[in-house]
Amino acid sequence: MEYQKITGWQKLPELSQLKDLTTPPKELYFAGQWQKEIFKNGVAVIGSRQMTEYGRRVIEKIIPQLVSQKQTIISGFMYGVDQYAHQICLESGGKTIAVLGWGINFKLEGFDLKLAERIIKNKGLLFSEWENQQPSHWTFPVRNRLVAALAKKIIVIEAAEKSGSLITVKIAAKLKREIWAVPGPITSRLSTGTNALIAVGKAKIYLGNLPSPQTNLNKKSAPLINLLESDVLTANEIARKLGQPVAQIGAQLSLLTLKGQLVEKEGKYYLKNVN
Amino acid sequence: MLIKIRSIANLGLETIPVDIEVDVASVGFPGFTIVGLPSKAIEEARERVKTAIVNSGFSFPPKKITVNLAPADLPKDSAAYDLPIAIGILAASGQLLTSSSDLQRMFFYGELSLDGTLRPTRGILLLALFAQKKPGSTIFVPHPSANEATVVSGIKIIPIKNLGVLVNHLKDKEMITPLNQTEIKEDIDSLLPDFDLSEIAGQEQAKRALIIAAAGGHNLLMWGPPGTGKTMLARTLPGILPPLSSTEALEVTRIYSVAGLINPGEAIVKRRPFRAPHHGISAAGMIGGGSHPLPGEVSLAHLGVLFLDEMPEFPRHVLESLRQPMEDGQVEVVRVASHIRYPASFSLIAAINPCPCGWLGHPRKECRCTPRQIARYHRRISGPILDRIDLCVAVAAVEVEKLALTNPKAIPKMTSKQAKIQVIKARALQNKRFANLPIYTNSQMRNKEVKKLCFLTPEAENLLKLAVEKYDFSARSYFRLIKVARTIADLENNKKITSIHMAEALQYKQVL
Numbered sequence: 001m002e003y004q005k006i007t008g009w010q011k012l013p014e015l016s017q018l019k020d021l022t023t024p025p026k027e028l029y030f031a032g033q034w035q036k037e038i039f040k041n042g043v044a045v046i047g048s049r050q051m052t053e054y055g056r057r058v059i060e061k062i063i064p065q066l067v068s069q070k071q072t073i074i075s076g077f078m079y080g081v082d083q084y085a086h087q088i089c090l091e092s093g094g095k096t097i098a099v100l101g102w103g104i105n106f107k108l109e110g111f112d113l114k115l116a117e118r119i120i121k122n123k124g125l126l127f128s129e130w131e132n133q134q135p136s137h138w139t140f141p142v143r144n145r146l147v148a149a150l151a152k153k154i155i156v157i158e159a160a161e162k163s164g165s166l167i168t169v170k171i172a173a174k175l176k177r178e179i180w181a182v183p184g185p186i187t188s189r190l191s192t193g194t195n196a197l198i199a200v201g202k203a204k205i206y207l208g209n210l211p212s213p214q215t216n217l218n219k220k221s222a223p224l225i226n227l228l229e230s231d232v233l234t235a236n237e238i239a240r241k242l243g244q245p246v247a248q249i250g251a252q253l254s255l256l257t258l259k260g261q262l263v264e265k266e267g268k269y270y271l272k273n274v275n
Numbered sequence: 276m277l278i279k280i281r282s283i284a285n286l287g288l289e290t291i292p293v294d295i296e297v298d299v300a301s302v303g304f305p306g307f308t309i310v311g312l313p314s315k316a317i318e319e320a321r322e323r324v325k326t327a328i329v330n331s332g333f334s335f336p337p338k339k340i341t342v343n344l345a346p347a348d349l350p351k352d353s354a355a356y357d358l359p360i361a362i363g364i365l366a367a368s369g370q371l372l373t374s375s376s377d378l379q380r381m382f383f384y385g386e387l388s389l390d391g392t393l394r395p396t397r398g399i400l401l402l403a404l405f406a407q408k409k410p411g412s413t414i415f416v417p418h419p420s421a422n423e424a425t426v427v428s429g430i431k432i433i434p435i436k437n438l439g440v441l442v443n444h445l446k447d448k449e450m451i452t453p454l455n456q457t458e459i460k461e462d463i464d465s466l467l468p469d470f471d472l473s474e475i476a477g478q479e480q481a482k483r484a485l486i487i488a489a490a491g492g493h494n495l496l497m498w499g500p501p502g503t504g505k506t507m508l509a510r511t512l513p514g515i516l517p518p519l520s521s522t523e524a525l526e527v528t529r530i531y532s533v534a535g536l537i538n539p540g541e542a543i544v545k546r547r548p549f550r551a552p553h554h555g556i557s558a559a560g561m562i563g564g565g566s567h568p569l570p571g572e573v574s575l576a577h578l579g580v581l582f583l584d585e586m587p588e589f590p591r592h593v594l595e596s597l598r599q600p601m602e603d604g605q606v607e608v609v610r611v612a613s614h615i616r617y618p619a620s621f622s623l624i625a626a627i628n629p630c631p632c633g634w635l636g637h638p639r640k641e642c643r644c645t646p647r648q649i650a651r652y653h654r655r656i657s658g659p660i661l662d663r664i665d666l667c668v669a670v671a672a673v674e675v676e677k678l679a680l681t682n683p684k685a686i687p688k689m690t691s692k693q694a695k696i697q698v699i700k701a702r703a704l705q706n707k708r709f710a711n712l713p714i715y716t717n718s719q720m721r722n723k724e725v726k727k728l729c730f731l732t733p734e735a736e737n738l739l740k741l742a743v744e745k746y747d748f749s750a751r752s753y754f755r756l757i758k759v760a761r762t763i764a765d766l767e768n769n770k771k772i773t774s775i776h777m778a779e780a781l782q783y784k785q786v787l
Contacts, residue, residue, distance in 0.1 A: 050641065079646045110650070189641060234671045235480045235782065246479035247763075247779055254778035258741050266629070266636045266786075267498075267669030 001116065003031040003104045005131075014039040018149050020175045025129035025146065029104040032120040038095050044074045044147050044172075046165045047081025047157035048190050053232055055158040055190065057270060058182050059084050060263075062155070062208040067094030074151050076101060076143060076164075077126070081157045083115060086124075096124040097150065101143040103133035144168040153178035155206050159193030166193050173202065180206035224252060225271065228262065232270045278367040280359040281382050283405055284351050285398045287568060287608075287615030288529055290405040295356060295383075296343040297363030303339035309360070311344030314352035323387050324361045331391035331438040336368040350613075352567045355396045357387035358415065361438060362445075371445055382406050385417040391438040393417035397535030400528055403427035413453075415441065419539040423532055425457045426525065426543045457542050468514025469549070470507055473688040477673040481508050484668040484783055486694050489515045490701035491762030492716030494601070494623040494663055496586075498786065499670030500640075501633045505626040506551075508670065509582040512624060513547040514691040516580075517699045523578050526618065530577055534570050548579030550621075554588040558596045563617055568608040573600045573619035586625040587655040594660055597623070601663045625664065627656070637672045653787045665718055665755050666783040701765040717762045725754050729761045734774040742781055756780050 006028040009015050014036045018024050043066055047055060063073060063085060073089040075082040077098035089096040098119055100106075104126065108116055116126055129146065133139060144164060148154065148171040156179075159165035172179055181203035184191025197203035223242055227233065235253055239246040253269055256262040263272045280295040307321050328335045342360055344351050362383050365371040384402050386394045399416050403424035406412040413431040416424060421434035432454040435441045443449040472482055481497060481504075488495040489512060497505045519527065527544045531537050537544070552561065552572045563571035573581060583589060600606040604620035629635035630649045635642040644652075705716055708728055714720065720728065731739065743753060760772045760780035769776070 049645070050643070053636075111646070234669070236477055236671065239479050240477070246483050248775075250480060250483070250782035251775045251778035254742075254781035255738070255774075258738065258745060258778075258781075267671055268636070 001031050001108075001120075001126075003029050003126075004034075005029050018146070021145055021149050022174075023145070027129060027131070029128050029131055031104060031116075031126040033123055034125070035123065038072050038097065038123075038125060039150065041069075041071045042074045042097070042151040043071045044151035044154040044168070045081070045085040045157060046075060046144075046147065046154065046159075046168050047085075048159055048163060048165065049078055049080035049082075050190060051080040051084060051158060052188060052190055053265065053268065054184060054188065055081055056084060056265065057232075058157050058208075059088050060272075062182075062206070063088040063094070064092040065209050067092045072097060074099065074147055076140070076147055077112075077116075078140070079111075083111075085157070086115060086119060090118055090122050090124070093122075095122065098124070098126050099143055099146045099150065100126060100128040101140040102128065102135035103130035104128040105132050106134065140164055141167050145171045148172035148177060149175055151177060153180060156181040156194050156197065156203065158182070158184060158188075158190045159197075160190050161192045161196065163193055166197075169197065169202065179203040182206050224249070224256070225261070228269060228271050232268045234267050235269070238269070276367045276369070278363050278378070280363045280366075280378060282356060282359045282384055283382065283398075283402050284349060284353065285401050285533055286349075286613055287570075287617060288401070288533060289615075290401045291346075291349060292405070293349070293351065293356075294345045295359040295363055296345060297360065297367045298341045298343075299336050299364065299367040300339040300341070305337045305339060307340045307342075309342045309344070311342075311347045312350045313344060313356075314350065316354045317344070317351060317356055320354065320357050320360055320387075323357055323389060324364065326389045327357070327387040327391040327438055328361055328364065330389060331442075333365060333370055333438075333442070334368075336364070338368070340364060340367075350567070353396075353398070354386035354394075355384045355398065358385035358393065358417075358435075358438075359383040361387060362441070365442065371442055380409065380412050382412060382414045384414065385435065387438065393419070393435050393437060395419040395535075395539050397537075398532055399423040400427070400532035400537075403430060403432070404529070406430045420537065421454055422457075422540055422542040423528070423537055425454050426528070428456050468511065468691050470510045471514065471691045472511050472694055473690045475504055475507055475511070478504055478508060478670055480782070481668050481670045482511075482689070484666050485512055486515060486689075486697060487759065487762050487766065487783070488512070488622060488624075488666055489517075489694070489698045490766055491665075491705070491758065492622060492718040493665035493759065493762065494718070495625070495666045495668065496661075496664045496785070496787075497624065497626045497668055497670045498629060499626075500635070500637045500672050501628060503670045503672050505670050506582070506584055509551070509580065509584075509624040509626065510549060511691060512580045512622065513549045515694040515698055516547050516622070517695065517702055519545060519547060519578060527578055530570050530574050530617065534575065536575070546579075548576050549582065550576040550579070551582040551584060554583075554585055554590075556589070556593060558590075558593050561593050562596045562600065562606045562619070563608045563615070564610070566610055567613060568610055568615045568617075570617045571606070571608075571619075573597065573606055573621060574617040576621040577618050579621060580624055581621040582624045582626070584626045586627045587652050591655060591657070594655075595657065598659055598663075601660075623664065625656075626670075628652075639672075656787065661785060661787060662751055662755075664785070665759050667785045667787075668783055669786070697766055700768065701762065704765045704768065717758050717765070720758055720761075722754050725757050725761075729757050729772060730770065731757070731760075731772045731777070732774065735760070735772050735777040738774045738777045742777075746784065748784075752785065756784065759783055 009028045073096040075085045086096050154172045181194040181197040239249040277298045282293050284291045284293045386396045399420045400423045415433045418434040418436045424432045444451045550572050600619035606619040608615050630644040631652045634640040760776045763776040764772045
């Protein structure tokens with residue numbers, strides 16, 4: 001992948017936010033097309049590597065909203081919440097900046113490579129302060145300070161009690177960035193961090209835009225839709241709750257999924273949010 | 276004097292006649308030699324035969340004894356020649372007077388123990404089937420495994436407890452009553468399955484998938500965290516498959532007879548086999564092997580179910596060795612000594628965990644695998660194997676309290692017997708459809724037959740097009756989907772595949 005060094009980044013007005021850092025980066029590298037506008041409305045979407053079903057749905061719900069408000073999604077390109085945020089941003093036609101936790105010249109492969117190519121193709125940027133650095137335990141927290149500095153506001157999707165996302169939040173707080181956290185179930189380990197941020201008042205509750213009412217529902221499958229309005233369920237559970245043979249329910253689920261009203265992930269179904 | 280006794284050698288499922296020529300010479304140093312490519316087990320027959328003869332109250336002639344196993348170039352490996360050798364020595368030394376013409380129509384087969392009793396010996400059914408081709412034959416076989424032969428008509432079966440009794444019988448002193456023929460009954464309703472479908476709580480979709488798999492002969496992949504009942508579900512499959520027909524039962528019994536796996540006293544294998552090899556198995560154990568190849572797990576699962584639990588844990592080359600049997604319904608084992616073909620037409624049920632730790636997607640437990648680990652785990656099952664698996668179903672963790680045992684809306688659970696009746700009907704439809712073709716089930720259709728024999732309604736076709744676009748199906752998955760939809764339509768006795776059938780088939784698409 002082709003990359004370039006930014007000479008004298010301190011002089012570029014679009015990167016002035018990085019000067020807020022107590023330890024600003026010495027050098028900066030990027031891959032992709034440089035456009036000033038991309039840095040204008042940066043929002044960092046961060047979270048755990050172990051994304052849950054809930055985290056996935058949150059991303060699917062809020063990223064398209066952010067994109068429609070012409071915000072740039074900034075994240076850390078790690079698997080889990082970060083990569084999913086990049087991915088959904090691209091799917092909804094937005095621009096995204098991936099701040100790498102390793103040198104820009106590090107060879108990517110598999111899904112990582114595909115995603116990186118897609119980001120560049122869609123006029124996004126890959127960003128790093130190193131050229132040939134291998135990923136290591138210390139590089140990720142260091143990378144996090146760039147994520148915090150580049151963004152105007154930060155949304156934490158899912159975070160455990162001790163996690164990299166909370167490091168980003170701490171830095172962002174010092175930099176006086178706006179901090180938002182998505183509340184989660186209090187039983188989930190991966191929401192303890194976000195809920196704690198809200199509880200102690202470090203972050204504001206992020207709820208996204210309120211959903212618009214659904215209209216285009218098929219009458220026959222309405223009970224099924226009603227059931228899924230509040231829950232994520234498997235075909236078995238739906239069949240049991242509606243008291244219908246699983247063969248019929250399965251056929252209905254397939255049809256609704258093909259129509260785009262439902263989403264299926266790992267055997268579980270949920271309503272697609274049409275905003 | 277020279278005596279010729281008839282017996283057989285089993286090479287795989289083939290039977291080759293073997294003549295045991297015994298010569299007790301009147302001149303020469305006393306000695307006992309066996310020639311004719313004997314294995315170690317046959318070399319040691321000398322000691323067993325000598326001691327058994329003496330312990331049965333006969334005398335072992337102190338003369339030069341030569342035993343030849345003809346044909347001389349066929350390597351022989353079986354302890355079953357003990358009995359013919361012993362009878363040959365007794366006859367050649369004049370302790371057993373029978374005309375040699377009688378011996379022409381007698382087959383001796385069995386392993387001796389030192390006190391002269393006969394031990395269970397494998398391959399009796401094959402001997403009986405061979406003797407059936409020579410009219411008027413009598414077979415002398417060990418009492419413990421003699422029942423195996425009773426399914427074969429047209430021969431006389433003499434069960435032998437020990438050498439002394441046999442000699443008395445041959446001398447016409449005290450006759451042994453031959454065994455009666457048993458008929459193979461096809462009424463196998465009385466056979467209770469190990470596990471009944473109705474015993475399993477929840478997992479309705481997996482059960483439905485099992486019925487479809489049984490009806491269309493499809494292979495099935497179950498996918499879910501540990502402890503969700505994958506093994507138990509797989510165990511119900513033999514109970515919903517149609518009963519073995521008498522020819523099928525005989526075919527299965529032959530394999531089990533060669534492998535020596537028929538329990539003493541049992542005549543015929545009536546149950547569909549269920550084999551669940553552990554993932555430590557070697558390739559030879561899976562497809563058959565040994566210098567004189569014995570049937571492997573794929574052949575022991577012939578006409579039954581082969582269940583591979585934790586499929587990605589099996590060594591790659593073992594999984595790859597399944598490709599030939601899954602394609603051809605038989606397996607060829609080639610060794611220096613021989614080249615053997617065993618039938619191996621089975622339904623494969625594979626169970627895999629969603630990730631190496633097993634908890635991905637579990638409602639309460641947390642998965643700690645990285646995406647890379649998960650991808651690597653799934654890659655262990657190669658594309659060609661996945662291509663041969665038509666159905667894929669998620670077996671999610673069941674939250675026991677949610678099973679709602681007293682749910683008023685609950686539909687009564689289907690029993691294995693009800694499922695079996697559905698399956699038999701669907702299979703009958705398929706038999707009619709494939710009357711002029713060398714295939715029996717929907718899963719065996721090739722693309723050509725799918726195009727010719729599967730009629731889709733326009734709505735079903737539209738739906739299929741939509742699905743192909745949405746999920747980016749390959750041509751192979753496209754045909755796989757139609758085959759599954761065909762089976763679902765068969766279960767409903769529908770000539771055409773409607774959009775509902777197609778939509779249900781989509782539920783079982785592959786996720787890996």
